[in-house]
Amino acid sequence: MKLATTLKDVQATASRCLRDARCTYGSWPENHILCPIYWHEPSFTFSGGGYLFLVLALLDKKIDFNQSTADFAFSCASCMACDSNCNLIRCHAPYVGILDIIRLLRGEAVKRGFVPEGTAKKMYDKVKKTGDYGQASSLKLPDKISSDKADTVVFAECAHTKAQKDISEAAVRLLEKIGSPVSQFAEKGCCGSTLYDFGFWEQLEPLAKANWEKMKGLKDKNFVFINPHCQEFVVKRYPEILPDYSSINNQHFSQFLADAFKSGKLKSQKADKVKVSYHDPCYLGRGLKIYDAPREVLSSLDGVELVEMQRNRENSFCCGARVLGNYVPNLSKDTARERIKEFKATGADLLITACAYCKDNFQKVMPGKDKTKVKDLIEFVDGRT
Amino acid sequence: MAKPNRDGRKTVCRELRESIGAEKVRDDEITLVTYGRVRHGFDFMWPFRKPSLVVFPETREDVVETLKIANRYKFPITSVGTAPIMLGTTEGGIILDQRRRDRVMEINTDSGYAVIEPGVSFDKLTSALRGTGFKCSVGTMPGPGTILGQALGRGSQSFTTRYLNVILDLEVVLPNGTVFSTGSSHFDNVGSHLRYGPYPDLAGLYTCGYGAMGVITKAAIRIHPVNEASKIHFAGFNNYSDAIDYVKDLINNNIPEHTFIWNWHMYLTWPLAPSDMETVMPQILESEIKKPPEGTPYNMVSSLLSGYKEQVEVYENICAKVAQKYHGRVFSEEEMEKRFPATMAGFRQQYGDFHYRESVHWSKGRFVGWYVFAEPKDMKEIEKFAVNEFEKFGKTINPVNYYSHPFDFGRSILLRISGFPDPSDTELRGKIAKKFNEMYDVALKKYRAVPIRPIGSKRAGTYMVVLRSIKKALDPNNILNRDSGLFEEGEL
Numbered sequence: 058m059k060l061a062t063t064l065k066d067v068q069a070t071a072s073r074c075l076r077d078a079r080c081t082y083g084s085w086p087e088n089h090i091l092c093p094i095y096w097h098e099p100s101f102t103f104s105g106g107g108y109l110f111l112v113l114a115l116l117d118k119k120i121d122f123n124q125s126t127a128d129f130a131f132s133c134a135s136c137m138a139c140d141s142n143c144n145l146i147r148c149h150a151p152y153v154g155i156l157d158i159i160r161l162l163r164g165e166a167v168k169r170g171f172v173p174e175g176t177a178k179k180m181y182d183k184v185k186k187t188g189d190y191g192q193a194s195s196l197k198l199p200d201k202i203s204s205d206k207a208d209t210v211v212f213a214e215c216a217h218t219k220a221q222k223d224i225s226e227a228a229v230r231l232l233e234k235i236g237s238p239v240s241q242f243a244e245k246g247c248c249g250s251t252l253y254d255f256g257f258w259e260q261l262e263p264l265a266k267a268n269w270e271k272m273k274g275l276k277d278k279n280f281v282f283i284n285p286h287c288q289e290f291v292v293k294r295y296p297e298i299l300p301d302y303s304s305i306n307n308q309h310f311s312q313f314l315a316d317a318f319k320s321g322k323l324k325s326q327k328a329d330k331v332k333v334s335y336h337d338p339c340y341l342g343r344g345l346k347i348y349d350a351p352r353e354v355l356s357s358l359d360g361v362e363l364v365e366m367q368r369n370r371e372n373s374f375c376c377g378a379r380v381l382g383n384y385v386p387n388l389s390k391d392t393a394r395e396r397i398k399e400f401k402a403t404g405a406d407l408l409i410t411a412c413a414y415c416k417d418n419f420q421k422v423m424p425g426k427d428k429t430k431v432k433d434l435i436e437f438v439d440g441r442t
Numbered sequence: 443m444a445k446p447n448r449d450g451r452k453t454v455c456r457e458l459r460e461s462i463g464a465e466k467v468r469d470d471e472i473t474l475v476t477y478g479r480v481r482h483g484f485d486f487m488w489p490f491r492k493p494s495l496v497v498f499p500e501t502r503e504d505v506v507e508t509l510k511i512a513n514r515y516k517f518p519i520t521s522v523g524t525a526p527i528m529l530g531t532t533e534g535g536i537i538l539d540q541r542r543r544d545r546v547m548e549i550n551t552d553s554g555y556a557v558i559e560p561g562v563s564f565d566k567l568t569s570a571l572r573g574t575g576f577k578c579s580v581g582t583m584p585g586p587g588t589i590l591g592q593a594l595g596r597g598s599q600s601f602t603t604r605y606l607n608v609i610l611d612l613e614v615v616l617p618n619g620t621v622f623s624t625g626s627s628h629f630d631n632v633g634s635h636l637r638y639g640p641y642p643d644l645a646g647l648y649t650c651g652y653g654a655m656g657v658i659t660k661a662a663i664r665i666h667p668v669n670e671a672s673k674i675h676f677a678g679f680n681n682y683s684d685a686i687d688y689v690k691d692l693i694n695n696n697i698p699e700h701t702f703i704w705n706w707h708m709y710l711t712w713p714l715a716p717s718d719m720e721t722v723m724p725q726i727l728e729s730e731i732k733k734p735p736e737g738t739p740y741n742m743v744s745s746l747l748s749g750y751k752e753q754v755e756v757y758e759n760i761c762a763k764v765a766q767k768y769h770g771r772v773f774s775e776e777e778m779e780k781r782f783p784a785t786m787a788g789f790r791q792q793y794g795d796f797h798y799r800e801s802v803h804w805s806k807g808r809f810v811g812w813y814v815f816a817e818p819k820d821m822k823e824i825e826k827f828a829v830n831e832f833e834k835f836g837k838t839i840n841p842v843n844y845y846s847h848p849f850d851f852g853r854s855i856l857l858r859i860s861g862f863p864d865p866s867d868t869e870l871r872g873k874i875a876k877k878f879n880e881m882y883d884v885a886l887k888k889y890r891a892v893p894i895r896p897i898g899s900k901r902a903g904t905y906m907v908v909l910r911s912i913k914k915a916l917d918p919n920n921i922l923n924r925d926s927g928l929f930e931e932g933e934l
Contacts, residue, residue, distance in 0.1 A: 073865055075584065075808065100473065149807070
């Protein structure tokens with residue numbers, strides 16, 4: 058969606074909504090509830106359609122922007138379940154999805170100075186102060202694999218999460234085991250994904266431009282992303298917001314690992330039997346449609362049995378990490394708890410995910426002794442190869 | 443009637459919270475505005491009426507308590523499900539959203555009915571019926587839409603060729619808290635197998651009653667056996683008159699379980715996948731409704747043939763023979779698959795899996811529709827009249843989608859024709875609404891056609907006088923669906 062898009066631009070498409078709850082449920086015949094806020098508060102208001110109606114009510118001056126509007130806008134988990142299931146909104150000009158319209162709502166709230174207290178406010182203050190929201194950190198690649206001429210470029214994300222450091226270190230160890238030459242791309246700052254999601258659009262464009270300036274010299278290489286949020290944003294949004302963007306070859310780390318197993322560059326160790334369940338992160342799954350690679354990787358590991366949760370793949374249920382609004386109390390943690398309940402029902406020993414945000418949020422609600430049951434795929438593979 | 447005052451709202455809110463639980467009653471501003479225009483979604487064409495409260499009952503007792511409190515304070519109340527509804531809300535009133543009451547309570551495969559709560563969607567019931575050897579009617583609204591929302595509006599569904607309505611039995615709560623069932627289940631320990639008992643059929647009072655006579659809390663609906671074999675037969679026709687003669691002939695000879703006549707815009711666009719929106723749709727938008735491309739039939743008739751395998755084979759041959767008799771051409775499934783893949787995908791889901799196609803539903807979302815019932819020979823003229831009138835709006839309302847099918851073994855034929863103007867073009871849509879009203883008058887007077895939706899109480903004469911008397915007896919404080927729907931703007 059172009060950053061210049063306004064609420065008025067989406068008025069016609071938003072008013073196509075038939076109020077039929079397609080945005081909240083997964084596909085037939087299971088029809089699981091996938092929208093976290095709807096799961097928590099089953100009401101038309103708390104659904105993709107409800108957000109569209111709020112936009113229309115704002116345009117029709119039936120309600121004004123205020124702090125509640127911002128809290129509500131930021132309470133959506135940004136999980137894309139609505140856009141995966143409702144085909145109606147995105148098929149009409151200006152061809153934006155429901156989540157895009159929610160982001161637009163956030164952007165408009167931010168413009169008017171309404172930002173939810175807590176993480177969102179801290180983030181907003183930091184962005185206002187520094188013009189950035191990143192802590193660019195490069196990977197410590199061992200000399201024996203590090204090469205500027207390598208075809209593979211690992212996209213080293215700025216770390217917004219507690220889990221990122223451990224995951225990045227495990228990624229480096231895996232790269233060393235695979236042994237092929239790699240280089241890295243350390244972001245200038247935030248790639249823009251988080252800023253885009255939360256409506257901090259004024260600061261986003263210069264960051265994305267600066268990143269792309271650095272990236273475009275490497276565009277013929279194969280970019281390997283660790284964080285699906287960054288990958289989704291660069292691959293799907295840079296083309297919309299950067300006029301000189303040209304497509305890049307890209308892989309998620311799980312795809313890179315799957316290739317390494319297939320080519321024999323990475324081998325599983327003999328290990329104890331373990332039953333795991335895989336949580337499809339929203340941006341890797343619904344965002345990038347990468348469902349098979351993580352499962353292929355798990356099936357390449359000795360002694361690992363994969364058991365699926367009831368809601369999986371495109372019908373996965375969000376971890377709740379991206380809920381920053383306070384309109385529905387405890388929504389983020391309750392969403393994570395609901396997913397963990399589903400994980401426990403499988404009888405699996407470990408909950409594997411492939412996104413640092415998911416790992417953080419699951420660990421937040423796990424009792425102390427159980428926190429180690431949540432692992433990122435990269436860490437898990439590192440421990441068994 | 444005056445809108446409820448602020449003190450009254452506070453009292454009702456407090457009592458409701460105490461009675462059914464605070465978590466089931468919402469009065470925050472965002473909830474209220476998002477429920478302010480529920481009729482056909484947030485449509486700028488309809489008046490915005492912000493409710494005071496939105497209540498989410500979880501049990502029948504919650505509904506009873508809510509109605510009793512609302513009645514005590516003469517507080518207007520409107521019951522809604524999901525998906526488009528044919529009623530307006532009342533400024534300052536209560537909206538009773540029954541979406542949380544979504545249990546399939548019974549599937550009776552001996553008699554052939556399912557007992558459901560009002561929040562049960564088509565998807566939920568079609569899922570529940572998998573593996574039972576039974577199927578239910580699939581509506582012309584998306585799968586997550588509530589079955590009762592459509593059935594109570596006597597909507598067109600996929601097995602109505604043989605039945606006027608899917609409803610067998612309703613459980614109703616009146617404003618004073620009285621609970622009763624309309625059919626056989628009213629008697630202790632009796633199931634819902636029979637709509638008609640020893641008394642007048644009260645379910646009829648609640649179909650197309652739009653919540654004005656009582657709130658439905660449970661329903662029994664028809665389900666149908668999945669036979670040993672089934673097949674969809676397709677025949678193309680170059681005019682509607684031939685298509686009508688064809689379906690009449692088939693139904694008079696008890697051949698199809700269900701049959702539909704589709705115009706070419708509709709059979710090409712209603713089941714479109716998102717990717718088709720960039721390929722098929724642009725051509726349709728530029729086309730003239732009366733001029734399908736060479737080789738594309740103006741009308742396609744789909745007929746569901748079912749029974750024993752041998753029976754279906756015979757039916758297929760009969761369909762081919764009858765199609766020829768009325769100048770039609772049979773389209774094999776292979777040809778349909780090749781030429782109209784989205785259409786086939788839609789039919790496979792509707793008559794193979796027995797659930798609604800997850801498509802770009804109705805191709806463009808919000809539509810403007812004109813619906814009538816008429817006798818077959820009258821309907822042939824009405825189709826020409828309606829298509830001519832729609833053509834005058836120009837290509838800007840393309841696609842002009844219609845379907846038509848026999849109800850009650852062909853005694854009556856339905857025509858539902860819709861266009862898709864830009865939803866925010868209120869000027870054009872205003873013109874269309876005015877034209878539709880004129881068309882209803884012409885259809886009624888010249889072609890003896892009955893509208894399927896309320897078109898204003900003035901046209902209803904003594905029928906409305908009787909309905910008003912019943913309404914006064916059942917709802918003396920006029921709290922139920924006070925504004926719009928069956929009655930107009932609060933009139934009693």
